[in-house]
Amino acid sequence: AQTVTQSQPEMSVQEAETVTLSCTYDTSESDYYLFWYKQPPSRQMILVIRQEAYKQQNATENRFSVNFQKAAKSFSLKISDSQLGDAAMYFCAYRSPFISSGSARQLTFGSGTQLTVLP
Amino acid sequence: DGGITQSPKYLFRKEGQNVTLSCEQNLNHDAMYWYRQDPGQGLRLIYYSQIVNDFQKGDIAEGYSVSREKKESFPLTVTSAQKNPTAFYLCASSIDSRDEKLFFGSGTQLSVL
Numbered sequence: 001a002q003t004v005t006q007s008q009p010e011m012s013v014q015e016a017e018t019v020t021l022s023c024t025y026d027t028s029e030s031d032y033y034l035f036w037y038k039q040p041p042s043r044q045m046i047l048v049i050r051q052e053a054y055k056q057q058n059a060t061e062n063r064f065s066v067n068f069q070k071a072a073k074s075f076s077l078k079i080s081d082s083q084l085g086d087a088a089m090y091f092c093a094y095r096s097p098f099i100s101s102g103s104a105r106q107l108t109f110g111s112g113t114q115l116t117v118l119p
Numbered sequence: 120d121g122g123i124t125q126s127p128k129y130l131f132r133k134e135g136q137n138v139t140l141s142c143e144q145n146l147n148h149d150a151m152y153w154y155r156q157d158p159g160q161g162l163r164l165i166y167y168s169q170i171v172n173d174f175q176k177g178d179i180a181e182g183y184s185v186s187r188e189k190k191e192s193f194p195l196t197v198t199s200a201q202k203n204p205t206a207f208y209l210c211a212s213s214i215d216s217r218d219e220k221l222f223f224g225s226g227t228q229l230s231v232l
Binding site: 042050108 | 159162163220223
């Protein structure tokens with residue numbers, strides 16, 4: 001079974017600065033998908049960015065980028081020019097590329113990192 | 120606007136009572152999912168459905184039941200067999216089970232009286 005670990009329960013960053021959130025995972029699969037989700041106080045899960053394991057190029061979405069290191073099984077999220085609206089709980093998640101027999105093709109989530117943005 | 124609607128936002132359950140959480144989507148998605156979130160933890164899959172009239176158990180299905188009689192609807196019943204039902208419940212959908220992007224509803228907070 002896959003596991004996802006987020007070792008930073010809480011992080012803080014000054015507005016306009018850059019912050020990096022860490023995520024490691026464990027899998028025996030060679031092809032998979034990785035995601036970062038944001039959960040603001042409204043508690044709705046919002047997809048921030050996703051990475052396909054077979055793509056070597058790191059994904060980027062505006063101020064959000066990832067550092068994907070497949071051999072190290074590491075998938076960190078970098079937020080540049082942090083804004084007050086970035087304050088939220090951030091979850092790293094893993095998903096298999098196919099349905100294994102008898103199991104759901106589910107998202108496996110880490111425990112989350114609470115990000116505070118200081119004005 | 121297309122999206123996923125969960126209701127109610129807050130729900131209270133008495134001991135021994137079954138309660139049903141509603142999830143409706145107008146995205147024309149085939150696949151739908153129910154997740155449970157406990158404080159300080161990530162989401163865990165309860166049930167999922169790939170198509171109408173089909174559903175499968177996730178990691179923590181015990182004490183829960185679902186139905187998928189219509190494409191748009193995937194209600195979750197928390198039965199009296201679920202001894203620790205207090206949690207935040209999120210419904211999600213995707214175009215189909217192969218699609219990577221999940222769309223989430225705004226959730227239902229269930230508490231025990």
